[in-house]
Each structure stands twice: as structure tokens, then as C-alpha cells.
Amino acid sequence: MEPSRRKAIHDAMVRLSDGDRSAMEFLVSELWPVILAFAERGVRQREDAEDVAQEVFLRICSNISDFDRTRDGLSWAFGIASYEVMTHRRRRTRRREALGDSELRERAAPDASQEEAAIGQQLAEAIQQAIGTLSDEDRLHLGLAGMPLDRVLPSATLRKRRQRALDRLRIVWRKLYGGR
Secondary structure, eight states: OOHHHHHHHHHHHHHHHTTOTHHHHHHHHHHHHHHHHHHHHHHOOHHHHHHHHHHHHHHHHHHGGGOOTTSOHHHHHHHHHHHHHHHHHHHHHHHHHHSOHHHHHHHHOTTOOHHHHHHHHHHHHHHHHHHHTSOHHHHHHTTSSSSOGGGTSOHHHHHHHHHHHHHHHHHHHHHHHOOO
């Protein structure tokens, strides 16, 4: 981005923080395409990127009183945007974890052919067989059984245990179905 445009965005942020609402129109016209492109690279779906970009602008408006004039306005906006992209990804991951197997398959391929459905069913059965060989503790750490551990264990401990359980699942998968 050219320095003059970057400075104009910064100046509009300063004006907005001073209470000049007319600066918002300029910010939307100049900053919207930049934030939207950034969000699209982060979430990879146009509709979701638009939601994220809207959330960024809501955050900019609600937190404009915290804007530090000595810092770059565009960088501040990108900081908010990166936080919103990460938040969106976390929500999407949680949504996937909350979905059941059948609902996830329906959403992934609603108009799958019979052959694709059969392959999907065989794959689901193979995964269930591999998971069935894991210990109850490994299934618990992977979030496949029992209560969520994120409230009980420190996050670093949970991540390490989850990694070890995934490593054991990979070993089982290779024994059952081959692969690297």
C-alpha cells in the first residue's frame, strides 16, 4: 500500500477517535477492500470473510477510544482483523467437533453419489475401528469420549497428551491399513 494512502487511513482513524463520524465513511471505502482480502485469505470463504470484515469494523468502532495515535492505524486494524480471523477459525473448529458423524457427512457432501457415499461409509467404519483400538484415556484426550478436558487440564498438558494420542492413532492406522 502506498504511504499516502496508509497515512490517509491513519488520519481518518485519528479523526474517528476524536469523534468525527464522517471519517467512518472514508475508512469503509478505503479499508474495507483491504480487510476483506485479508479475511478471505484467512478463512477461505467469501461469505465468512464478509462476516469477519464486518466484525472487524464493529471492533474498530467500539474500540476506537483505545486507538494509540502514535502507532500506525492500518497496523492496528490488521491486528484486530487477525484476531477476528483466529476467532472465526476457532468457532468453526468447535462447530465441527460438536457436529455428529452423520451431520458432518451431510454437510460435507449433500449430493454425493452412491459410490461416494459407500466410500465415505467404509472410511467412517475404518476410522471407528482404528479409534476402537485406542485406550479409553486416548479417546478422552482426543475428545471422543467423556467430559471435555479443557476445563480440567492445563492447555499445554492437554495439547501434549492429545499429540501423543494422535501419534498412537497414526501407528494403529498404519498397522491396520498401511501407509507411511
